[in-house]
Amino acid sequence: MSKARITGAFDTAVGELPGSTCMGLHAEAAMGAVADAGLRLADIDGVICAYSFTEPHLMLASVFCEHLGIHPDVNFAIQAGGATAAIMLMQAAALVESGQCRHVLIVAGDNRITGMSRDGAVAALSEVGHQQFERPYGISVPASYALVARRYMDEYGATLEHLAAIAVQHREHAMRHPKAQKRGDLTIADVMASRIISSPLRIFDCCLISDGGAALVVSAADAAADTRQARVDILGCGQGHTHEHISQAPSLTDFGCKQSSAIAFGRAGVAARDIDVAEIYDSFTITLLVELESIGFFERGAAGPAALDGALGLGGSLPCNTHGGLLSYGHSGAAGGMFHIIEAVHQLRGTADARQVSDAKLAFIHGDGGILSAHCSAVLGRV
């Protein structure tokens, strides 16, 4: 079977975008990705959307196609929190590999800053907590990840300095990206002196909240001849699901990313050590630390010291989140996870400019939704 390819990629500006709307960001990203592929909208026969906080709707994919004025053969939405973009990619690949579609557009966007405020976004996100058995106790998403962080630090000796090193590395990457939301200097001392949100996590351990949109076109191998960009194949995808609520997680230190990555590596016929660049969901510094070790990029307890040592930098053993990630590039809902995939595409096409990992041939992307609940990984390759 010929593997699906990513033929188009586009992301809008991120940050505070006055005048932006949820559907406007969707439309801009979609038109950009289709143009990037060298296709026309009429070539798109499948559309997958995600979800929105500012314009929530039971049928967001139908709303989007109506907004854009298109009538695809296949159209639906996926909701899996931070895993959504990766799952959209996996589903798009399945649609084109099974012959049901030729060119699938996957698109997400939200104006979370100008459309709802930081307070509003934090309150809305806290609803992922269990209504009866977590939310009455004042749970929030940062508090849930803080529960993981505390346990992880206790079991494996990770330190606040290790977490801070991850935040600083992301900022260093973002400073090389002209579109990144946060590009100011940040030191380990700055992070460690910053305001505590939910101990042990501080404000710089937490992702941004942004306006922004992103889209990709996924094409069947035989349809990719219609497109114009350098070839990027989706070599293998996988998922892992263990719980939704953190109080129900079977482990506080090992998560579904272990399974999702093992499946993706197996289907791609590669191993973690073969990966040239990784773009991994970083809703919090602890998210990335846990995932790097649970996936197997580093031994238990080794990712923190490695981050402190520059291993995640451009010249390191595993350049990671080279655009600056959710921590410093931007995070606008499901589009946040798609920024990781778009950065991987730039790395594989060789168009990552000042952030380019030399001769990047294999990229790993990963999204996690909820509280390390839903995971989806993919291996992408330049062929």
Place this chain on the structure above:
Amino acid sequence: MGIPLPKTNADTQPYWDAAAEGRLIYQHCLTCNKSQFYPRSLCATCHGGALEWRESQGQGTVATFTEVLRAPTAAFKELAPYVIALIDLDEGFRMMVNIVEGDMERLAIGARTRTVFREVDGITLPQGALA
């Protein structure tokens, strides 16, 4: 607007009724002998339906905890800072509580706790106290 109060349902009503009487109850599966929390319509381990309500002694151990300074909603901002912990009860189930009593200097993973009950806006929430 106050804190989000539990919207009870048929699966969970006995739990909240017991909490109102100052008792912590949980489900125990007679088929596979596992305890489970939160209450469900079936056993999440063996998927059988032979569930029995049992009363917990309320003794447990802190699995992890966090002190929340930046609360998610206005009602919780008034309560902040507050501590959220996951407690492993001796009967073999895990639940989320606030640590509302005891010497906070002793708050640590592995610290022993007992269950206490606190009324908020007309509902009784099981909570944790450092032993």
